[in-house]
Amino acid sequence: MTTATAPRAIGGHRDSFAATTRSDRWWQGWVLTATGLFVFFGYLTLRAFQGTYYWFDPYISPVGSPPLFTPASGYPGSVPLNHAWFGTFPSMWPRWVPQSPAFFIPGLAIAFRATCYYYRKAYYRAFAASPPACGVRGASLKYRGETRLLLLQNLHRYTLYGALLLLCFLWYDAFAAFFKGGRFGIGVGTLVMIINASLLSGYTFGCHSWRHLIGGRKDCFSCDAGSKRAHGIWKKSSWLNSRHMLFAWLSLFWVAFTDFYVSMLSRGVIKDLNTW
Amino acid sequence: MAQRTFKIWRGDREGGEFVDYTVEVGPGMVVLDAIHRIQAEHASELACRWNCKAGKCGSCSMEINGKPRLSCMTRLNSLPEGTVTVQPLKAFPIVKDLVTDVSWNFEQNKRIPPLKPKARDADGNHRMMQEDVDRVQEFRKCIECFLCQDVCHVLRDHKQHEKFVGPRFMIRLAQLEMHPLDTDDRIEKIRKEFGSGWCNITRCCTEVCPEHIGITDNGIIPLKERVVDRYYDPVAWFIRKVFGSKK
Numbered sequence: 379m380t381t382a383t384a385p386r387a388i389g390g391h392r393d394s395f396a397a398t399t400r401s402d403r404w405w406q407g408w409v410l411t412a413t414g415l416f417v418f419f420g421y422l423t424l425r426a427f428q429g430t431y432y433w434f435d436p437y438i439s440p441v442g443s444p445p446l447f448t449p450a451s452g453y454p455g456s457v458p459l460n461h462a463w464f465g466t467f468p469s470m471w472p473r474w475v476p477q478s479p480a481f482f483i484p485g486l487a488i489a490f491r492a493t494c495y496y497y498r499k500a501y502y503r504a505f506a507a508s509p510p511a512c513g514v515r516g517a518s519l520k521y522r523g524e525t526r527l528l529l530l531q532n533l534h535r536y537t538l539y540g541a542l543l544l545l546c547f548l549w550y551d552a553f554a555a556f557f558k559g560g561r562f563g564i565g566v567g568t569l570v571m572i573i574n575a576s577l578l579s580g581y582t583f584g585c586h587s588w589r590h591l592i593g594g595r596k597d598c599f600s601c602d603a604g605s606k607r608a609h610g611i612w613k614k615s616s617w618l619n620s621r622h623m624l625f626a627w628l629s630l631f632w633v634a635f636t637d638f639y640v641s642m643l644s645r646g647v648i649k650d651l652n653t654w
Numbered sequence: 655m656a657q658r659t660f661k662i663w664r665g666d667r668e669g670g671e672f673v674d675y676t677v678e679v680g681p682g683m684v685v686l687d688a689i690h691r692i693q694a695e696h697a698s699e700l701a702c703r704w705n706c707k708a709g710k711c712g713s714c715s716m717e718i719n720g721k722p723r724l725s726c727m728t729r730l731n732s733l734p735e736g737t738v739t740v741q742p743l744k745a746f747p748i749v750k751d752l753v754t755d756v757s758w759n760f761e762q763n764k765r766i767p768p769l770k771p772k773a774r775d776a777d778g779n780h781r782m783m784q785e786d787v788d789r790v791q792e793f794r795k796c797i798e799c800f801l802c803q804d805v806c807h808v809l810r811d812h813k814q815h816e817k818f819v820g821p822r823f824m825i826r827l828a829q830l831e832m833h834p835l836d837t838d839d840r841i842e843k844i845r846k847e848f849g850s851g852w853c854n855i856t857r858c859c860t861e862v863c864p865e866h867i868g869i870t871d872n873g874i875i876p877l878k879e880r881v882v883d884r885y886y887d888p889v890a891w892f893i894r895k896v897f898g899s900k901k
Contacts, residue, residue, distance in 0.1 A: 388667065388748060389663055389665075389670075389742045389743075389744055390663040390670075390739075390741045391744045393811070398720045399739045399741065400719060400720030400721060401720065401734055495855055495875055498854065498855055499854075499855055499857050502854050502855075502856055508807065508854060508856070509807040509811065509856065512721070512856075512858035512861050512862065513717070513720050513721050513722065513805055516811055521811075522852075523818070523853060523854050524851050524854055525851040525852065528854075532881075532885075532887075533886070534882075586871065586875045590876060590880075594876050597833065597836070598786055598834045599783070599785045599786050600783035600785055600786050609785055620868075
């Protein structure tokens with residue numbers, strides 16, 4: 379028994395936006411990714427522009443680390459003058475730009491994530507609908523791939539160098555959080571910062587550019603002792619790389635959580651459990 | 655036995671329509687089994703390409719409920735309840751019903767410079783160590799089902815067949831470029847002729863690969879990084895100028 383239905387496009391494939399014959403909830407991943415990117419990057423951008431409540435001795439939020447400069451006044455919860463590398467913000471700092479240390483080295487993290495191969499997939503799908511999901515027709519804008527302006531994505535390895543530098547500061551901050559007034563101790567904030575640096579390490583050392591630079595670019599892993607060592611590091615990086623999406627989201631969430639935790643302490647909303 | 659309805663696209667390049675067929679289905683049946691039953695009971699002229707029924711020949715590629723899949727490996731009980739929609743691949747011209755003309759892929763394969771092995775060792779042998787061939791062995795699992803080509807939106811939606819060679823041939827290029835014995839240099843072609851920049855790494859090719867090849871992470875992105883080495887990294891360019899290139 380057969381029943382004919384209405385004629386459609388060749389192969390039954392339509393070319394209008396979001397056209398698909400997928401019967402599953404393909405839009406869930408699209409919505410979740412777009413929401414996650416909007417919420418976490420929105421929160422961190424907002425916090426970067428606030429420039430307040432990112433310090434609670436001995437904890438510093440990753441949004442404000444390293445504190446190259448600190449505001450002279452008017453920014454509660456900012457780093458004390460003796461912790462700022464170069465003292466107060468220079469007098470030439472534009473009045474209309476908030477005095478936030480996030481605009482210096484922490485900004486490298488944004489560049490690293492913006493050009494990351496995983497996040498590229500995420501925001502091409504979520505915000506450019508190119509495509510919104512596999513087998514779903516995307517936006518009908520003229521497609522040029524990663525050519526022309528998006529050739530800038532090829533600078534990802536340079537943002538990686540910045541991220542590696544930032545990672546050194548974050549590990550330093552995490553270990554410095556064991557000491558308050560010169561006394562060794564540990565608090566919930568210390569653990570939060572250690573987890574933050576660990577997750578960011580997992581994300582950074584699983585980076586596709588890192589994996590390429592430390593060994594992936596070689597065709598022969600057995601040719602000499604250096605190549606054999608590179609193979610060992612490449613395999614470890616490959617393990618992290620296969621979980622790059624997981625570390626990308628976990629580390630993004632935890633950066634925001636670390637900042638939130640420090641800001642809540644700094645505002646006096648919560649108390650830190652610690653041994654000091 | 656339970657009954658299930660299949661909504662199958664019937665037609666050719668001039669046009670066609672979806673036709674519903676209801677057949678009995680049993681435990682363990684795959685979509686290809688159901689199509690064969692439809693051919694036997696309702697539509698003997700229904701065109702469908704198949705061969706091994708074991709997920710190794712790559713012949714029975716089609717779109718099932720909107721996803722490119724091998725019909726011989728798609729069990730009916732893995733699909734949601736209700737009507738099953740079956741369509742031909744979108745990225746290639748239709749021959750008839752569920753059969754598409756995938757010959758464009760064979761033309762792309764011919765464009766790729768083959769392996770150019772280095773000289774043999776003194777005893778007349780080529781030698782490769784396992785750690786050197788692990789990477790390229792992954793790419794050799796490809797069964798050329800062309801599901802990755804079909805789901806790639808550069809080909810599927812934007813029809814950039816002239817500019818981008820597609821995921822299947824990017825991993826063939828990766829297989830050759832990463833081969834420990836190969837001496838040829840395809841990086842310029844990968845960028846200019848095969849269109850590595852047209853891929854925006856949205857990973858659908860990896861998601862649909864029945865052999866679970868890391869097409870994007872292990873093939874396309876490493877090639878993109880090699881292109882960056884050559885064309886977009888001033889430090890790598892400087893090092894190459896000073897110390898020379900091995901390939």
